[in-house]
Every structure is written in C-alpha cells, then in structure tokens.
Amino acid sequence: PACTRDQLTAALRGLEDRGYLTFRPADRTGGVELLRPHEALVLDEAGMKARRGREYAKLDRMVAYASASCRRRYIVEYFGEVAPFERCGTCDACRAGVDTVLAPRALTPDEVEVVRKLLACLARMERHTSQVGWSTDLLVKTALGSQEAKVVQLGFVGLSTHGILGTEAKRPWTARELTDLVRALVDAGCLDETYATRRISGKDRTYRQLGVSARGWEVLRGGGEELILAFPHAHKLVARRPTASAGPEVPSELLALLREVRAQLCREADVPAYVVASNRTLEDMARLRPLTRKAMLGVHGMGEVRCSRYGSPFLDAIRSWAQGA
Ligand SMILES: [Zn+2]
Known part of the structure; x- marks a missing residue:
C-alpha cells in the first residue's frame, strides 16, 4: 500500500482540523463526509517541508541527548537556560564519567583560519556546481584532497581548496576530526543543515545536507574574530598557539x-x-x-x-x- 493505516488516519484528522471534512474512525460506524466539496484543497508544501526538517532536527537532539556528558545540563540547555554547573554529578552519564563536551569559546587566529578554509571549500563546491546542499562526507573528502570517483566526477579535484586541510596542510586533519568540526560549525550557525529526501530504489531516504549560512559568509569575509564555538581537536594547533606566558600576546x-x-x-x-x-x-x-x-x-x-x-x-x-x- 502507498501509505499505512496510521498515516491515512493522521491525514484525515489533518483535513478535519482544517474544516474540509468530518471523519469518524471505522471501528465504530465509520465514514468520511466532505464538508466543502466544491472548494479546492490548499496544501502548504513549503510549510510541510519546513515541518519535516524541524521533526528531523528534534530527532537529532534526541540522539545527542543519548550521548550527552551530563543529562541534566543537556535538558536545562535544551530549554534555553544556562546551567549553573558543568556536571550535575548525579545523572547516569556523570556517574559513568562520560567525557565532558567542549565549551563554546572565542577562537585563536589559527583556529579561525581553519574554520575559514573549511567554509571556503564548501563555498567553492557550491559555486563550481551552482548547487547548494552537499553532504558532510563529500565536503570532508574534498577538503582532505580525496581522489575518490565522486570527487573527481564533480570536478572538485580542480578546486583551489581541494586538499586544503589534508594533503596541502602542514598538519593534515583526519576525516573524523573534520566531521567533528563540521558539527561544531553547524551548532555555531556557520553552516545551514537541511534535510533532503530522495527516492532511491523505491524507498524514501532522508539525508542531511550542508550550505554556507549568512553567518558563515560573514566569517569568510573576515568576521571570524567574533566567532564563538566549541572548537574540536584544538591540540592539533597547539604547537602554533601562543602559550599562556607569552609576553607579546598579553599586552x-x-x-x-x-x-x-x-x-x-x-x-x-x-x-x-x-x-x-x-x-x-x-x-x-x-x-x-x-x-x-x-x-x-x-x-x-x-x-x-x-x-x-x-x-x-x-x-x-x-x-x-x-x-x-
Ligand atoms: Zn549530570
């Protein structure tokens, strides 16, 4: 069947809410009666798409809850408040000693440079293809200089940013580290994350896809000094970071x-x-x-x-x- 019984019931309920029909479930007398048979049905497709995205985002937050370092703090922050503690000390994650998540902070100039390189890589991919919405996987592979078939076919090997954080960098990043950085940039609002659904061999598959956000463009144009984010794997840049006692860095x-x-x-x-x-x-x-x-x-x-x-x-x-x- 094209849809399940539950989906059909939900759709009928939705139409009932909007005053198009009355509906009683089949387990009693059952039946559907059209109330405005001569009126065209108005469907807000953009609204439905936005709602789908919000539902997926909620699902993502639920998944993040499962790996939170302190469940109580996660809930407090979910509702937009600031937890007065980093760890509550009593939830199961605190007791199990789950690693603390990085706190958002201002970035060093070296870190801003890494952020700009990654954003620039996605911006070039968008410009080269005139298409917005690439997967994290493809962005990471391009930034690392992968020669994989898909990267080659799309022409990304010819971009000046191909390998900018991998083969071309002094300290190459790994795919996993860059994926963490992408995550942090989504959280900081530098990357827009949307959900796209495509039909592949008869099944609807939903993917996350990335785009450079308005904030991301600001950073690319030189606004990175104000950026606050939980920069992962900062130790990679440690050798080039100023030490706490360095004279010239603290006027x-x-x-x-x-x-x-x-x-x-x-x-x-x-x-x-x-x-x-x-x-x-x-x-x-x-x-x-x-x-x-x-x-x-x-x-x-x-x-x-x-x-x-x-x-x-x-x-x-x-x-x-x-x-x-
Ligand atoms: Zn806790």
Missing part, C-alpha cells in the same frame, strides 16, 4: 588597565578580587581582547552571570585601549 598595559578596573569593581561591590575575576580570567581577557558581550562570554571564567554583573566596565576598558593602541 602588559592592557593587563594593568584590566587590574585597575577589577580593583575599582571590588571597592564598589565590597567583594574580594576573585569574585569579580581571577588572574587567569584577566590574562585570557587581555589575550583575546573581546569587543562584544558575546565574545566576552568566550573568555575563561566569564559566564553569563559574571558577564552581566561585571562585563561592561571590562569591555569599555578593552575598547578604549584598542582605540589608543
């Missing part, structure tokens, strides 16, 4: 200025220094130099609460320093 005048701001805030609120910001927080702030509240949230130790309470004076100080520097 001493800025650090001194931030210490003054902290002292002022301590006096005003009559609290000890560590309540406002730890030394490590100030150093991280001086290194990352956030200019917006969102970027400030990427600084070590600057959560929502601390940011609302003490964020603005620090932001003002960094802005005035940046203008003078």
Whole structure:
C-alpha cells in the first residue's frame, strides 16, 4: 500500500482540523463526509517541508541527548537556560564519567583560519556546481584532497581548496576530526543543515545536507574574530598557539588597565578580587581582547552571570585601549 493505516488516519484528522471534512474512525460506524466539496484543497508544501526538517532536527537532539556528558545540563540547555554547573554529578552519564563536551569559546587566529578554509571549500563546491546542499562526507573528502570517483566526477579535484586541510596542510586533519568540526560549525550557525529526501530504489531516504549560512559568509569575509564555538581537536594547533606566558600576546598595559578596573569593581561591590575575576580570567581577557558581550562570554571564567554583573566596565576598558593602541 502507498501509505499505512496510521498515516491515512493522521491525514484525515489533518483535513478535519482544517474544516474540509468530518471523519469518524471505522471501528465504530465509520465514514468520511466532505464538508466543502466544491472548494479546492490548499496544501502548504513549503510549510510541510519546513515541518519535516524541524521533526528531523528534534530527532537529532534526541540522539545527542543519548550521548550527552551530563543529562541534566543537556535538558536545562535544551530549554534555553544556562546551567549553573558543568556536571550535575548525579545523572547516569556523570556517574559513568562520560567525557565532558567542549565549551563554546572565542577562537585563536589559527583556529579561525581553519574554520575559514573549511567554509571556503564548501563555498567553492557550491559555486563550481551552482548547487547548494552537499553532504558532510563529500565536503570532508574534498577538503582532505580525496581522489575518490565522486570527487573527481564533480570536478572538485580542480578546486583551489581541494586538499586544503589534508594533503596541502602542514598538519593534515583526519576525516573524523573534520566531521567533528563540521558539527561544531553547524551548532555555531556557520553552516545551514537541511534535510533532503530522495527516492532511491523505491524507498524514501532522508539525508542531511550542508550550505554556507549568512553567518558563515560573514566569517569568510573576515568576521571570524567574533566567532564563538566549541572548537574540536584544538591540540592539533597547539604547537602554533601562543602559550599562556607569552609576553607579546598579553599586552602588559592592557593587563594593568584590566587590574585597575577589577580593583575599582571590588571597592564598589565590597567583594574580594576573585569574585569579580581571577588572574587567569584577566590574562585570557587581555589575550583575546573581546569587543562584544558575546565574545566576552568566550573568555575563561566569564559566564553569563559574571558577564552581566561585571562585563561592561571590562569591555569599555578593552575598547578604549584598542582605540589608543
Ligand atoms: Zn549530570
């Protein structure tokens, strides 16, 4: 049959809700009566497609719940709140010691460069084919410089970004690592993920497909400094990342200025220094130099609460320093 009994019942219920017919299930007297037989049926296909996408996204979040590092935190964040803890310590995942998920943060210039390379690779694939909506698998293979038949057939081997993170890179990424990065970019809104359904040998198959989002284009055009994301496998870039004690990366005048701001805030609120910001927080702030509240949230130790309470004076100080520097 073209559809199951449940699907047919659901469709009839839908038409009933919209006032096209009345319907009683067959297990009683049963029957369908058309209420507006002369009116054309209006179907909102775009709406149905959007709804299908939302249902799949919900399914994905359910799958993510199964592998969450703390189930309670996952639920709290699902409902749009900020958990005051990283681990609740009492859920089954916490007790089993599941690895903690990476927290979103501001990126180093090297990390921004990797993000731009991956986004540029997808953008070139889109431009080359005049088609939006490629799978993670194909994007990763192209970025790694794969010579697989499909990559060759689509002409992706000729792109300047072919192999940009694999054969062409100093420290090649693996397919699994890049797949994690794609995931993080979807979560950060740099990539749009949609669902496409195709009929293959008589069966409907639904696939995830990627496109460079408006935010992704901003990053490609140089807006990456404001990017907040949970960058996976950062250790790959560690050798080229500035160390915590590196002199030039933490401008001493800025650090001194931030210490003054902290002292002022301590006096005003009559609290000890560590309540406002730890030394490590100030150093991280001086290194990352956030200019917006969102970027400030990427600084070590600057959560929502601390940011609302003490964020603005620090932001003002960094802005005035940046203008003078
Ligand atoms: Zn937990």
